[in-house]
Amino acid sequence: MLLIDAIFINNGGGRVLLNYLITELEKREIKVFYLLDERLPIDFTVKQSNEMLIINSSLSQRKNFYKLNSKKFNKIFVLGNIPPPISVKKSIVYTYFHNLILLNVPRNFSFIEKIKYTLKVAILKKYSKNTNTWLFQSKTLENQFVEKFKQKDKAKILPFYPSLISDMENKDSIRKNNTFLYASNAQANKNHPKLINAFCKAYDKIQKGKLIVTVSEKFPLILQLINNAISKGYPIENLGFVKREDLIQKYLETEYVIYPSLAESFGLGLIEGIELGCKIIGADLPYTYAVCDPSLVFDPMNEKSIMDTIVLATEETLKNSELKVKDQVLDLINLLSTDDKN
Numbered sequence: 001m002l003l004i005d006a007i008f009i010n011n012g013g014g015r016v017l018l019n020y021l022i023t024e025l026e027k028r029e030i031k032v033f034y035l036l037d038e039r040l041p042i043d044f045t046v047k048q049s050n051e052m053l054i055i056n057s058s059l060s061q062r063k064n065f066y067k068l069n070s071k072k073f074n075k076i077f078v079l080g081n082i083p084p085p086i087s088v089k090k091s092i093v094y095t096y097f098h099n100l101i102l103l104n105v106p107r108n109f110s111f112i113e114k115i116k117y118t119l120k121v122a123i124l125k126k127y128s129k130n131t132n133t134w135l136f137q138s139k140t141l142e143n144q145f146v147e148k149f150k151q152k153d154k155a156k157i158l159p160f161y162p163s164l165i166s167d168m169e170n171k172d173s174i175r176k177n178n179t180f181l182y183a184s185n186a187q188a189n190k191n192h193p194k195l196i197n198a199f200c201k202a203y204d205k206i207q208k209g210k211l212i213v214t215v216s217e218k219f220p221l222i223l224q225l226i227n228n229a230i231s232k233g234y235p236i237e238n239l240g241f242v243k244r245e246d247l248i249q250k251y252l253e254t255e256y257v258i259y260p261s262l263a264e265s266f267g268l269g270l271i272e273g274i275e276l277g278c279k280i281i282g283a284d285l286p287y288t289y290a291v292c293d294p295s296l297v298f299d300p301m302n303e304k305s306i307m308d309t310i311v312l313a314t315e316e317t318l319k320n321s322e323l324k325v326k327d328q329v330l331d332l333i334n335l336l337s338t339d340d341k342n
Contacts, residue, residue, distance in 0.1 A: 007079030010039040020162040083131035140290035160329035173252035185220035198306035216241035251276035280321040
């Protein structure tokens with residue numbers, strides 16, 4: 001039997017990947033046990049022949065689960081960066097590492113956030129011996145991981161992501177000039193304050209453009225910043241939390257995806273934007289170039305650089321962006337299901 005350990009996944013890009021993987025696994029004759037976080041919205045179905053356990057995502061609960069159940073599985077896939085808390089000698093363990101922040105905590109994180117991620121790094125180091133293979137979404141992420149944690153001999157690149165192209169059917173739209181979409185939550189590394197301030201300064205200068213963001217009520221300080229700008233007459237639209245499939249229409253109506261994030265393991269929003277015809281204006285950071293050839297880049301730590309890029313995008317015709325990666329979910333499933341007899 002295959003164990004999918006997603007106990008630390010409940011939102012964001014990780015949730016998107018988990019839902020996609022579950023959907024694909026459930027199409028196949030593979031016996032699967034899903035270990036899930038109680039905070040995860042269950043918007044997928046699991047066959048009766050498979051098993052699902054939903055528990056609190058504490059370290060102690062996870063460790064207890066492995067002590068009681070690890071002998072059931074011949075393969076384990078961890079989709080949450082941290083290998084199993086005990087040695088599972090009977091199983092082949094694959095750990096999917098997709099949290100760039102664990103490699104380099106952004107300077108603008110609060111003291112508490114820095115402490116939290118420092119502890120996570122310590123836990124990862126402690127448990128790293130409990131995985132047979134580390135899987136990564138890009139060569140850039142693999143290189144940074146190996147530089148910090150070594151273990152080059154355990155590393156393998158295997159990106160997977162759900163394409164939105166198949167969901168485009170029967171959707172018509174007119175792309176609106178000078179529109180900028182940033183589809184992301186508002187964690188500190190997402191860099192919303194600099195983007196919003198830069199957009200407002202650009203608008204003061206050229207009186208053109210519209211910024212569209214997706215910030216939910218979970219981020220009150222960023223919401224306040226957005227609402228203050230809107231009250232002053234700046235053309236900013238906040239969609240709040242939007243289901244991924246419902247974003248398709250916005251992508252199809254938008255000219256640019258603008259992406260000022262300071263740290264991304266993969267940049268799924270960049271991929272989605274290109275698939276749906278947007279041009280990418282991205283941070284001049286390795287994660288951007290790992291997945292695409294962008295139309296324009298800026299220094300994400302410099303508001304003036306972001307502002308200048310927005311102004312330039314409204315004044316010139318930029319080249320189209322090009323995708324560099326492809327979905328390898330079938331390769332991943334083959335890796336996890338080969339010789340699955342139990």
